[in-house]
Amino acid sequence: xxxxxxxxxxxxxxxxxxxxxxxxxxxxxxxxxxxxxxxxxxxxxxxxxxxxxxxxxxxxxxxxxxxxxxxxxxxxxxxxxxxxxxxxxxxxxxxxxxxxxxxxxxxxxxxxxxxxxxxxxxxxxxxxxxxxxxxxxxxxxxxxxxxxxxxxxxxxxxxxxxxxxxxxxxxxxxxxxxxxxxxxxxxxxxxxxxxxxxxxxxxxxxxxxxxxxxxxxxxxxxxxxxxxxxxxxxxxxxxxxxxxxxxxxxxxxxxxxxxxxxxxxxxxxxxxxxxxxxxxxxxxxxxxxx
Amino acid sequence: xxxxxxxxxxxxxxxxxxxxxxxxxxxxxxxxxxxxxxxxxxxxxxxxxxxxxxxxxxxxxxxxxxxxxxxxxxxxxxxxxxxxxxxxxxxxxxxxxxxxxxxxxxxxxxxxxxxxxxxxxxxxxxxxxxxxxxxxxxxxxxxxxxxxxxxxxxxxxxxxxxxxxxxxxxxxxxxxxxxxxxxxxxxxxxxxxxxxxxxxxxxxxxxxxxxxxxxxxxxxxxxxxxxxxxxxxxxxxxxxxxxxxxxxxxxxxxxxxxxxxxxxxxxxxxxxxxxxxxxxxxxxxxxxxxxxxxxxxxxxxxxxxxxxxxxxxxxxxxxxxxxxxxxxxxxxxxxxxxxx
Numbered sequence: 295x296x297x298x299x300x301x302x303x304x305x306x307x308x309x310x311x312x313x314x315x316x317x318x319x320x321x322x323x324x325x326x327x328x329x330x331x332x333x334x335x336x337x338x339x340x341x342x343x344x345x346x347x348x349x350x351x352x353x354x355x356x357x358x359x360x361x362x363x364x365x366x367x368x369x370x371x372x373x374x375x376x377x378x379x380x381x382x383x384x385x386x387x388x389x390x391x392x393x394x395x396x397x398x399x400x401x402x403x404x405x406x407x408x409x410x411x412x413x414x415x416x417x418x419x420x421x422x423x424x425x426x427x428x429x430x431x432x433x434x435x436x437x438x439x440x441x442x443x444x445x446x447x448x449x450x451x452x453x454x455x456x457x458x459x460x461x462x463x464x465x466x467x468x469x470x471x472x473x474x475x476x477x478x479x480x481x482x483x484x485x486x487x488x489x490x491x492x493x494x495x496x497x498x499x500x501x502x503x504x505x506x507x508x509x510x511x512x513x514x515x516x517x518x519x520x521x522x523x524x525x526x527x528x529x530x531x532x533x534x535x536x537x538x539x540x541x542x543x544x545x546x547x548x549x550x551x552x553x554x555x556x557x558x559x560x561x562x563x564x565x566x567x568x569x570x571x572x573x574x575x576x577x578x579x580x581x582x583x584x
Numbered sequence: 585x586x587x588x589x590x591x592x593x594x595x596x597x598x599x600x601x602x603x604x605x606x607x608x609x610x611x612x613x614x615x616x617x618x619x620x621x622x623x624x625x626x627x628x629x630x631x632x633x634x635x636x637x638x639x640x641x642x643x644x645x646x647x648x649x650x651x652x653x654x655x656x657x658x659x660x661x662x663x664x665x666x667x668x669x670x671x672x673x674x675x676x677x678x679x680x681x682x683x684x685x686x687x688x689x690x691x692x693x694x695x696x697x698x699x700x701x702x703x704x705x706x707x708x709x710x711x712x713x714x715x716x717x718x719x720x721x722x723x724x725x726x727x728x729x730x731x732x733x734x735x736x737x738x739x740x741x742x743x744x745x746x747x748x749x750x751x752x753x754x755x756x757x758x759x760x761x762x763x764x765x766x767x768x769x770x771x772x773x774x775x776x777x778x779x780x781x782x783x784x785x786x787x788x789x790x791x792x793x794x795x796x797x798x799x800x801x802x803x804x805x806x807x808x809x810x811x812x813x814x815x816x817x818x819x820x821x822x823x824x825x826x827x828x829x830x831x832x833x834x835x836x837x838x839x840x841x842x843x844x845x846x847x848x849x850x851x852x853x854x855x856x857x858x859x860x861x862x863x864x865x866x867x868x869x870x871x872x873x874x875x876x877x878x879x880x881x882x883x884x885x886x887x888x889x890x891x892x893x894x895x896x897x898x899x900x901x902x903x904x905x906x907x908x909x910x911x912x913x914x915x916x917x918x919x920x921x922x923x924x
Binding site: 445447449452455460461462463464466467468484486487488489490491492496499501503505535536539541544546548 | 638639640670671672674675694696697699700702703704724884899900901902904905907908910911914915
């Protein structure tokens with residue numbers, strides 16, 4: 295913890311996500327950048343971090359840990375392949391980590407739903423953007439009804455889908471579906487992701503279908519509105535795009551995610567919701583936003 | 585000219601036309617006849633591919649594995665083919681399909697997103713299936729763009745690359761230029777296939793043109809049964825190819841008999857024809873698989889489905905994005921209420 299009580303956060307990875315995290319951490323009144331680790335000396339992200347006066351290395355996390363010894367928490371925005379090694383290094387130093395890669399080593403966390411259950415875990419995983427965008431809604435539905443089945447369709451702009459998603463698209467759908475059950479409370483779930491190449495790029499859009507016996511439309515509307523407000527508190531561009539439609543035992547609604555436009559373009563709400571969730575976890579650990 | 589292999593997709597794309605309600609006996613009867621007639625492969629399963637049983641795309645009467653096993657159980661020579669869209673269907677679905685008897689895996693991606701098919705192409709090969717690619721919604725790319733994407737899947741081991749005109753939007757010259765560009769750019773051992781929809785009444789003409797430019801695989805359906813105004817009609821294309829002097833090794837009478845006596849008489853629910861809705865899909869470049877969804881949303885929200893289809897085209901929807909129909913319909917029906 296820094297002298298003024300702000301949480302000291304290290305950022306591992308200097309790509310698009312790492313750079314977006316950097317700008318968000320800088321903006322947070324409760325966090326301070328402890329350092330940025332990359333592996334590409336020419337990366338724009340490391341250049342920017344240097345310009346902003348942060349401790350920076352292009353020799354990876356191990357080197358950053360030599361340079362800086364008071365880190366409270368680290369964001370890993372590298373890759374599923376690199377994450378296990380980073381997790382070991384961080385755990386060895388007693389530094390808590392928030393994993394934005396698809397490695398899924400630590401417990402899956404969607405901040406407004408289950409962070410409090412995992413406050414003391416040495417490492418947590420943010421699952422997928424689809425999970426971050428849809429699980430708060432499904433969990434809200436589960437609080438007011440028995441969700442026999444949840445199905446989500448996340449449509450994202452092609453240009454916002456990075457190599458991690460593209461090479462492991464099966465892991466994306468599977469991890470999202472399992473988290474919809476484990477965290478969202480659906481008895482059974484299916485997740486679908488669609489990449490749309492339209493130009494100008496579309497905003498991330500999520501359709502959520504839930505099968506609920508004898509749905510109470512008023513209770514559902516309130517629960518959904520509350521959940522949207524809870525997420526919008528840390529993802530300002532998160533909004534209800536289509537209010538819940540109830541037909542027989544199927545509830546359908548849509549949420550759109552516009553990014554904050556930090557380092558990533560506003561259409562990439564799917565990436566913004568991941569970095570915003572990571573920052574949210576750190577802020578809640580700082581004990582201020584809770 | 586080399587021989588052309590027919591992949592009949594009555595039991596897969598045709599599934600769209602009947603909201604995925606095939607009965608096991610219908611699958612057996614049709615597969616048996618197609619096998620006897622001599623088609624190279626028979627595509628079977630949910631219209632939106634393996635794992636597409638959902639609220640979004642519709643629940644089938646029978647799971648894919650059951651229909652695949654039924655078809656595999658009655659054929660002697662024909663291969664059984666499946667479609668799978670990465671992002672919808674998963675590895676487990678592919679394994680189950682292989683176990684049920686499928687031996688050709690058609691990995692379908694939006695044409696601009698070929699790289700999301702690499703994972704499943706590799707898995708198909710590991711499972712001992714022939715890895716083929718479907719580049720769908722192909723009207724989104726010009727010939728050069730399509731070549732670039734085709735190379736991605738060819739490099740990943742795809743043995744055949746289909747140009748899939750999901751919206752039935754191509755004019756004949758569009759098809760000629762794309763097949764020629766792919767043929768010139770890809771290694772000889774990678775076959776080129778064509779998959780048409782008849783929304784502009786060009787499915788047979790475009791498929792024949794594709795063959796003239798070097799395509800050696802064509803997707804077709806009996807009586808045209810398929811999404812939108814249907815696919816390239818199997819029994820018509822076979823006759824046209826014969827007139828072109830191209831061998832298919834297929835018995836035409838057997839095809840015609842099953843098309844008329846079974847598909848038209850017992851399977852088809854809504855006539856497969858070019859009417860104001862299906863023609864609008866071709867005109868507005870909207871995937872043919874959206875047809876029944878657009879009709880239902882029109883009824884639900886009191887809208888002319890044509891207005892919906894045109895708006896969907898304006899927003900450049902792609903294969904798989906059927907939820908956009910409800911979103912747009914809700915907005916059009918009550919602009920103030922959307923996003924309340």
